Amino acid sequence: MRTTALFALLLAATGASAQFALEYDGSIPVLRNGSPLGMAWGGGLNFPQFSDIDLDQDGDKDLFLFDRQGDKVVTLVNQGTAGQPSYTLSHDFDLTPPFGELREWTLLRDYNCDGKEDIFTYATGGIRVFKNISNANGLAFQLVDTLVKTDYQPTIANLYVTQVDIPGIEDIDNDGDLDIVTFSIFGNYVEYHRNLSVELYGTCDSLKYQIRNRCWGFFSENLNYNTVTLNNPCTFNVPDPEFGDSVIALTRQELAARFDPYADASERAHVGSTLLPLDLDGDNDKELLLGDVLSGNVLALTNGGTVDTALMIAQDTAFPSYDEPVNLQIFPAPFYEDVDNDGKRDLIVVPNYAALSHNFQSVWWYRNIGTDAAPQFQFQQPDLFQDRMLDVGEGAYPVLFDHNSDGRMDLVVANYGYFQNGGVYPCKLALLENTGTATAPAFTLVDDDYEDLSISGIGNAMYPAFGDVDNDGDHDMYIGDLQGKLHFYTNVATGGVADFQLTQAQVTDAGGMVIDVGQFATPQLFDVNDDGLLDMLIGERNGNINYFRNSGTATAPSWTLANDSLGGVVVAEWWNVTGYSVPHMYLNDQNERELLVGSEVGWLYHYDGIDGNLNGVFNLTDSMWQAVREGDRTGVCLYDFNGDGYRDAVIGNFRGGIGFWKNTFGVGVNEATVVDEAAFTLAPNPARDQAELVLQQSASAEARITLVNGLGAVVSDLPVRNRRTLLPVQGLPAGVYLVRLQDRGRSWTQRLVIAR
Numbered sequence: 118m119r120t121t122a123l124f125a126l127l128l129a130a131t132g133a134s135a136q137f138a139l140e141y142d143g144s145i146p147v148l149r150n151g152s153p154l155g156m157a158w159g160g161g162l163n164f165p166q167f168s169d170i171d172l173d174q175d176g177d178k179d180l181f182l183f184d185r186q187g188d189k190v191v192t193l194v195n196q197g198t199a200g201q202p203s204y205t206l207s208h209d210f211d212l213t214p215p216f217g218e219l220r221e222w223t224l225l226r227d228y229n230c231d232g233k234e235d236i237f238t239y240a241t242g243g244i245r246v247f248k249n250i251s252n253a254n255g256l257a258f259q260l261v262d263t264l265v266k267t268d269y270q271p272t273i274a275n276l277y278v279t280q281v282d283i284p285g286i287e288d289i290d291n292d293g294d295l296d297i298v299t300f301s302i303f304g305n306y307v308e309y310h311r312n313l314s315v316e317l318y319g320t321c322d323s324l325k326y327q328i329r330n331r332c333w334g335f336f337s338e339n340l341n342y343n344t345v346t347l348n349n350p351c352t353f354n355v356p357d358p359e360f361g362d363s364v365i366a367l368t369r370q371e372l373a374a375r376f377d378p379y380a381d382a383s384e385r386a387h388v389g390s391t392l393l394p395l396d397l398d399g400d401n402d403k404e405l406l407l408g409d410v411l412s413g414n415v416l417a418l419t420n421g422g423t424v425d426t427a428l429m430i431a432q433d434t435a436f437p438s439y440d441e442p443v444n445l446q447i448f449p450a451p452f453y454e455d456v457d458n459d460g461k462r463d464l465i466v467v468p469n470y471a472a473l474s475h476n477f478q479s480v481w482w483y484r485n486i487g488t489d490a491a492p493q494f495q496f497q498q499p500d501l502f503q504d505r506m507l508d509v510g511e512g513a514y515p516v517l518f519d520h521n522s523d524g525r526m527d528l529v530v531a532n533y534g535y536f537q538n539g540g541v542y543p544c545k546l547a548l549l550e551n552t553g554t555a556t557a558p559a560f561t562l563v564d565d566d567y568e569d570l571s572i573s574g575i576g577n578a579m580y581p582a583f584g585d586v587d588n589d590g591d592h593d594m595y596i597g598d599l600q601g602k603l604h605f606y607t608n609v610a611t612g613g614v615a616d617f618q619l620t621q622a623q624v625t626d627a628g629g630m631v632i633d634v635g636q637f638a639t640p641q642l643f644d645v646n647d648d649g650l651l652d653m654l655i656g657e658r659n660g661n662i663n664y665f666r667n668s669g670t671a672t673a674p675s676w677t678l679a680n681d682s683l684g685g686v687v688v689a690e691w692w693n694v695t696g697y698s699v700p701h702m703y704l705n706d707q708n709e710r711e712l713l714v715g716s717e718v719g720w721l722y723h724y725d726g727i728d729g730n731l732n733g734v735f736n737l738t739d740s741m742w743q744a745v746r747e748g749d750r751t752g753v754c755l756y757d758f759n760g761d762g763y764r765d766a767v768i769g770n771f772r773g774g775i776g777f778w779k780n781t782f783g784v785g786v787n788e789a790t791v792v793d794e795a796a797f798t799l800a801p802n803p804a805r806d807q808a809e810l811v812l813q814q815s816a817s818a819e820a821r822i823t824l825v826n827g828l829g830a831v832v833s834d835l836p837v838r839n840r841r842t843l844l845p846v847q848g849l850p851a852g853v854y855l856v857r858l859q860d861r862g863r864s865w866t867q868r869l870v871i872a873r
Contacts, residue, residue, distance in 0.1 A: 136706060139743045139766055141208040142779035145758075146559040147507060147549070156505040157560075159206040160747050161513060161774025163476045165191060166283070167452035167465045168225035170234040170249075172210055172256055180204060180456065181234075183223040186471055186772050187719055187749030190216040190223075193502070195458070202458045204502070208776075212744060213256050215247055221280040226287075228295045229322035237286055240264050243275040244284070244297075246324060267310050267326035270355070276310055276326055277302050281410065283450050283469060285392035289403055291424055294321040298333055298405075300390050305340055306351055307392070307405075309333035309427070330354065334405065334418060334429040338390065343412035344434055391450035391469050399491030402427065406436065408449040408469065415443040415451055415466060437464075441496035443481060446538060447473055456501065461485040464494045465501065476511040476536045476773055477503060506774050507562070509547050510535035513769035514639070514699060514715075514752035517828070518583045518592065522613040524851030524871065525551035526756050526827055528560065528767060529567060530775060531580045544579050545571045551758075555853035555870055558758040568606075568617050570596070575604060580699075584642030584651045588671040591615065595624065597638030601657060602631065627668055627675045634663050634681075639699045639752070645710070646731060650674070660689030660696015660716065664731070684724060684735030688716035699752035702727075703764070704830045713742065715751035719770065748772045757827045760853040760868050764829045796865035797858055799844075803870035808844045810856060812837070820860035824869075827852055846871055 147157035165182035172179040172192055180193040192210045197203035210216065221239035228235050233249035236258060244265040247258040267276040276297060278284045284299040294312040301308050309330040314323035332351040339345060389410030394403040397417065402424045407416040417436035422428030435442035443449050443466050450469035453462045464483040468474035482501035487493030498504065507513075512533030520527050528549040534542025546567040553559030570579060578599040583592040587607065594606040594617050603624040606617035623631045632655075639656035645664060646652060653665040653676060664683040669675030689696030699715035710727040712735065721743070726736030748770030755764040763780035770776075798811045810822060820837035824844060832854070833845050844856065851873040858865045 136763060136782045137743060137766075137780055138782040139745055139778040140781045142765075142777050143206055145777050146553070147562070148552075148560070149507075149562040154505050154507065156204075156206050156502060157507050158777040159502070159506040159774055160189075160191065160770055160776050161477075161506055161508040161772035162191065162480060162503050163511065163772045164450075164468050164471055164474065165480065166223060166450065166467070166469075167454045167456075168223070168234065169454050170225050171251075172207070174251060174253060174255065178455070180454070181225055183219060184748070184772055185221065185469065187770065188220050189719070189746075189748045189770075189772065190219065197458045200457070200459045202456065208745075210256055211746065213258070215258060215260070217746075222283045224283070224286055226295055228324060230293065230320075231322075235261075239278070239280050243277050262324055265324055265326065267328055269328055279389070281389035281469075283391040285394040285405070287394040287403065289394060289424075289427075291401060292316075294323075297326065298392055298394055300338070300392075301331065305338035306332045307334060307336075307338075328355070330427075334420065334422075334427040336418065336429045338407075338409070340388065341411060343407065343409035343414050343416050345407075345416065345418065345429070345432055347429055347432065389448065389469075391448070393451040393453060395453050395492075396490060397492065399488070405429070406451040408451060408466075410448045410470060413444050413446045413449060415449050437483070437494050440483070440494060445475055445479070445481065446536075455485075456482065457484060459485075461487070461489045462492065464492070473540050474536060475499075477508045479503070479536075507547075507549075508773045509545070509565075510773045511542065512578065512750065512771050513773050513775050514580055515754050515767040515769050515775050516581050516583065517754050517756055518581070518615075519850070519852075520548060520550065520615045522591070522615075522851065522873070524853070524873070525553065525555065525558070526758065526852070527551045528754075528775075529581055529583075530769065531578075531752075532773065533771070534577045542577055543571045544575070544577045546579060546581060555868070556760040573604075573619070576600070578637050580637075580639045582640040582642045582653070586642070586651055586667075586674045593617075595640050595642065595653070597634075597640045597655060599637060601634040601636050601638045603638060603640060603655075624676070626665065627677045632665070632676060632678075635659060637697060641700050641702060643702045645702065647728070654683070654700040654702060656698035656700045656714065658695050658697055660687050660698045662686045662698055662700050662712075662714065680731065683731070684712070684727065684733070686712070686714060686722070686724060686735060688714050688718075688722050690716075690718055693717065697750045701753050701755065703755055703828065706825075706829070708831045708834075713753050713755070715753055715768075717750050719746040719749045719751050721745065721751060721753055721768070743778075745778060747774075747776050755829065757829065757853070757855075760827075760855075762825070762855045762857075762866050764827075797856075797867070799856060799867055799869050802868075803872045804844075804846055805872055806847045808846050808869060808871075810842045810844055810858070812840045812842075812858075816858075816860050820858065823857045823859070825855040825857060826850075827854075844869075 143158045147154045163186035165184045168181045169178040170181045179195045182191040193204040194207045223238040225234035235249045236247040246262040248261045264275045289296040292315045294314040297310040310326040311329040313325045331354045336345040337349045391408035393406040397404040402420045405418040415436045417433040418429040419431040421430030448470035452465045455462045463485045466481040478499040480501040482497045483494035485492045486495045509532040514531040516529045530547040534544045548564040548567040549560040550563045552561045580597040582595045591608040593608045596604045605621040607620045609618045610616045634657040636658040641654045642651045650667040652667045655663040662683040664680040665676040666679040668677040697717040701713045712724040714722040720741045723739040723742040724735040747768045750771035752769045765780045766778040816837045824833040854869045
């Protein structure tokens, strides 16, 4: 797998003590409403742009999704048969250049007729193109044009497409090469840029464009609604639209001056649109589906002209009016791809605006029940692929919490909010209960509004932290919010299952001042200074980490700001003032503190050099930890879910989903650690209040036994004095622990289950 192949590089970058080699594992079962989620760990979808491509070189078309949320490529590998779709989410292609460079919009189209889809994507001022040069060795692309040019007659300049729009890239004139239609920089007419590759060279493998109609279809877009004025020729067009050789030689400034249907220049400015040219009626000329930034509908324009001279003669303002019309609140973008493997392209419509838009039912799928040449669309669902994922709307941040004290670690997933019409984003916490075993985790979504916190009044971006701050044996909860404040809930459970009661809204520090870190407070409870008390780390919008030392007692915490820029940690990149830091501190195998921080750009930052250095600058070992990027605004938690001695990672992102990354470090890599049951035995196992380790061979005077919990923390470290050693397990929480014997440079490990 991709991550395993990178192991040697990552080990050198992160240090052997880290003991991580992450590999995506989408097989961990998840149930929702009694049904399994086939893509549970897919990371969510918000605003994906659809294209098809053969990713794995097996001859069939897979799906390439470019999500505008975080500019993230999501790849779905086709494992189905004709008429039987079956897709598996894959991270094997995440590091394929130039996937990490794509911005704003990306469409895959085969421009050189070699049967392999190439990349058309946004570049400042226009379009950048990468040629698909994949072969039996794998997926690969080559940059062929940093900024596509066109002959504007007489000026040759970049073919302008804004970062807001999505252009139509299609063979408009049916000559075999790819043409482009896009809205003019000057106003509300569509430009037609004809590809002259076939005319000039007899082949389709070039990107040689010339504007052939400044008012393609002879319609103008309404500047306030997604409707058009038909039969509206412009006064600045070429003399022979689309196929003439003579043009009016005007500069861009002259064109702008001549375009004057409105007196106020601001009224004629183009705001934003998405274009999909396709043949809706089987007559070979192209109709147009149009989405607008100010509307939630898709407009369909009927072409009553010819292949050479488009003339839009009718409009369907609620397309498809013969079925369920598109209604996506704002700025829909249509795509035409075969997603059900029946050989006919379907219609997929998603929002194209990363605000005030649907975020968990945002992929509307219309099956094509007609033909590919003359489609007819039938609405199927509003959440294609999202219905198979853990998708909590906008933002997903996993936090560890054994809510029912059964020894199996559960997950509480925080979010920013779920979209509702009217721009309301109710925030909820989702509880994923671990209903698996100590060595085979499985999860069930048992509550999508944990503790009814959506009606607590806290608002958006709730982020929880759990820990026993009153020393009563159960875990209490602090919640950070959008405004940078904290709220404290006491766990008042009596039967082992957590039950929270608000104790203090807007938590204060030791001086009585309300704790306020700015915006987007993301707390973690952890003993930072090794004094036996839980301290507080709080990430925030600016990208730094606030450290509040617990200056109270084991039963009554008191928070003192020790450092508002702990370790010099800042995860805001140089081009951005925000970082959205999400801290996760943990103990490594040497019982030393290390820190992972989620960031706005999506990479995880890894720090060590923490112990004894709380007033200094931590050592940044890696700003792209494990080469894993699930999306933007990430959060991570670590836990050994399968009891193999190595902590796995659960990573969330702002698309609203989470990914499960199995730690494969111990698979054929860590030869210094040997799981050898012949070295010692454990009895009883499972244990309750007592467990004994019995050596099967002699040990040296330096031999030691360590007991490690699922978080990787050493809960006990003791010397070996004789062949039989009583392990201090009384009072430990139920769960899976690792018992490790170390002697003379070797290590033996076994699992110990503690039941209560």
